[in-house]
Amino acid sequence: MYHYPCPHPAVTTDIALFTVQQQQLQVVLIRRENPPYQNQWALPGGFVDSEEDLDSCAVRELEEETGISGIYLEQLYTFGQPDRDPRERVITIAYYALMAASQLALRPASDARTAAWHPVTDLPGLAFDHADIIALAQQRLAAKLDYSTIAFNLMPPRFTLSELQQVYEIIRNEPLDKRNFRKRVMAYDCLQETGERRRNGSHRPAMLYKVKTPGQLAIVK
Amino acid sequence: MYHYPCPHPAVTTDIALFTVQQQQLQVVLIRRENPPYQNQWALPGGFVDSEEDLDSCAVRELEEETGISGIYLEQLYTFGQPDRDPRERVITIAYYALMAASQLALRPASDARTAAWHPVTDLPGLAFDHADIIALAQQRLAAKLDYSTIAFNLMPPRFTLSELQQVYEIIRNEPLDKRNFRKRVMAYDCLQETGERRRNGSHRPAMLYKVKTPGQLAIVK
DNA sequence: GCAAAAGTGTTATCCCTACACCCATGA
DNA sequence: TCATGGGTGTAGGGATAACACTTTTGC
Numbered sequence: 001m002y003h004y005p006c007p008h009p010a011v012t013t014d015i016a017l018f019t020v021q022q023q024q025l026q027v028v029l030i031r032r033e034n035p036p037y038q039n040q041w042a043l044p045g046g047f048v049d050s051e052e053d054l055d056s057c058a059v060r061e062l063e064e065e066t067g068i069s070g071i072y073l074e075q076l077y078t079f080g081q082p083d084r085d086p087r088e089r090v091i092t093i094a095y096y097a098l099m100a101a102s103q104l105a106l107r108p109a110s111d112a113r114t115a116a117w118h119p120v121t122d123l124p125g126l127a128f129d130h131a132d133i134i135a136l137a138q139q140r141l142a143a144k145l146d147y148s149t150i151a152f153n154l155m156p157p158r159f160t161l162s163e164l165q166q167v168y169e170i171i172r173n174e175p176l177d178k179r180n181f182r183k184r185v186m187a188y189d190c191l192q193e194t195g196e197r198r199r200n201g202s203h204r205p206a207m208l209y210k211v212k213t214p215g216q217l218a219i220v221k
Numbered sequence: 222m223y224h225y226p227c228p229h230p231a232v233t234t235d236i237a238l239f240t241v242q243q244q245q246l247q248v249v250l251i252r253r254e255n256p257p258y259q260n261q262w263a264l265p266g267g268f269v270d271s272e273e274d275l276d277s278c279a280v281r282e283l284e285e286e287t288g289i290s291g292i293y294l295e296q297l298y299t300f301g302q303p304d305r306d307p308r309e310r311v312i313t314i315a316y317y318a319l320m321a322a323s324q325l326a327l328r329p330a331s332d333a334r335t336a337a338w339h340p341v342t343d344l345p346g347l348a349f350d351h352a353d354i355i356a357l358a359q360q361r362l363a364a365k366l367d368y369s370t371i372a373f374n375l376m377p378p379r380f381t382l383s384e385l386q387q388v389y390e391i392i393r394n395e396p397l398d399k400r401n402f403r404k405r406v407m408a409y410d411c412l413q414e415t416g417e418r419r420r421n422g423s424h425r426p427a428m429l430y431k432v433k434t435p436g437q438l439a440i441v442k
Numbered sequence: 443g444c445a446a447a448a449g450t451g452t453t454a455t456c457c458c459t460a461c462a463c464c465c466a467t468g469a
Numbered sequence: 470t471c472a473t474g475g476g477t478g479t480a481g482g483g484a485t486a487a488c489a490c491t492t493t494t495g496c
Contacts, residue, residue: 001309002308002309003231003309004231004268004308004309004311006231006268006269007232007268007269007270007271008229008230008231008232009229009232009269009271010224010225010227010229011228011229011230011232011301011312047225047227047228048227048228048230048301048312049228050228050230050303050310051303052303053301053302053303054299054301054312075298075299077296078275078296078299078314080232080269080274080275080314081274082271082272082273082274087223087225088222088223088224088225089271090225091232091269091275091312091314093299093301093312160448161448161449162447162448177486177487177488178448178449178450179449179450179451179487179488180485180486180487182449182450183485184485199494199495200447201446201447201494201495202444202445202446202447202494202495202496203445203446203447203448203492203493203494203495204446204447204448204449204492204493204494205447205448205493205494206447206448206449207448207449381475382475382476383474383475398459398460398461399475399476399477400460400461400476400477400478401458401459401460403476403477404458405458420467420468421474422467422468422473422474423466423467423468423469423471423472423473423474424465424466424467424468424472424473424474424475425465425466425467425473425474425475425476426466426467426475427474427475427476428475428476
């Protein structure tokens with residue numbers, strides 16, 4: 001097989017998988033079993049296979065290391081500082097992904113014995129430049145809240161408008177007006193009432209909504 | 222030197238360099254001297270050196286192949302379809318770059334005998350997936366017009382507001398209201414009157430402006 | 443009946459849009 | 470003096486932001 005006469009670095013994908021849980025934006029980290037950075041926390045990710053698309057690699061690595069699949073995933077940025085891995089030149093295509101807390105079912109797999117959620121406000125020391133990746137992903141997520149329906153990918157199949165509002169408030173880190181919020185998200189025309197209501201304590205039950213076309217990302221306003 | 226036991230693809234950067242010239246958005250293409258796609262048009266770009274940052278690689282390749290340097294450059298997206306190069310797996314980190322037409326001084330260099338500007342509306346057949354890269358870059362540029370001062374990077378050191386408006390109109394492909402346009406860009410507070418005026422035909426001379434902090438990208442509105 | 447969250451409209455303000463005329467110059 | 474692009478302000482409309490009370494339930 002032909003090889004171009006040029007350096008051939010290792011190439012990985014890394015995935016910042018977010019959810020909102022316990023009133024916090026959280027990200028999945030795995031504890032590394034092998035050097036470098038053995039026993040440190042890192043993002044799930046790994047080497048791109050020879051006949052594998054980059055997106056597919058991110059999906060596969062996430063599934064292998066956390067057991068999670070079928071969620072929203074988007075390419076974020078490519079990090080290639082020559083010394084970002086102490087052993088060899090490794091270029092990583094970073095992705096970010098979103099899932100509902102309700103779908104939580106972390107399955108630690110072969111090369112990541114421990115996978116766990118961590119609040120982004122309280123991260124442990126991270127391997128490589130993964131802190132930078134998370135920071136950039138968080139920034140992108142916050143920016144996309146303003147002009148897309150990306151946050152719907154953080155919601156379970158059925159949810160109340162108050163729950164949706166909480167997700168927005170947690171990511172933007174500021175309170176929102178209830179009536180204005182409802183007007184805005186309903187204007188997106190992406191949500192549908194289910195007939196059901198959620199009873200949840202000693203107060204009026206809340207209508208449950210679902211996303212009309214799940215997985216779709218609408219650009220709005 | 223250590224090598225991770227994984228596939229090691231070739232990695233390149235490719236750069237979509239835009240300017241506005243002759244009432245058109247144009248992009249630099251080079252004619253390929255070597256296979257694959259010999260004699261076809263392609264974006265400037267090339268392999269990432271072993272100790273080289275990705276951004277630096279893009280800057281270097283652009284300089285080597287076109288003689289152009291010192292301009293605005295931003296990472297766009299990473300393309301990694303396994304078969305995007307017929308010879309070997311090649312992953313490319315695509316960049317886009319902007320320059321003023323006034324700075325035009327294409328210097329064809331060693332591995333790109335012919336470098337030339339092409340209107341994006343009338344591109345020749347392109348090597349690899351470079352047509353996709355250009356399309357995405359153009360889309361990103363148009364989107365960024367609406368919420369940043371990115372277009373200022375397409376302007377020469379001194380320019381009139383009418384010239385700036387033309388650049389916006391060409392990229393957005395629609396006419397804009399002169400008074401509203403001026404109000405908006407002046408509100409960015411990024412432009413400064415020079416005392417000078419440009420005399421240009423039998424009509425009132427236009428004030429020349431400059432960007433207060435060139436190279437800076439402000440997020441606005 | 444009381445506590446607690448759900449649900450709902452109106453008004454004021456701001457921003458964006460539409461729009462037309464005078465100015466300075468060269469020929 | 471006329472043709473050409475440069476330069477300027479205002480008014481109306483639409484969208485956003487501020488704001489408070491009633492409803493339904495569990496205890």
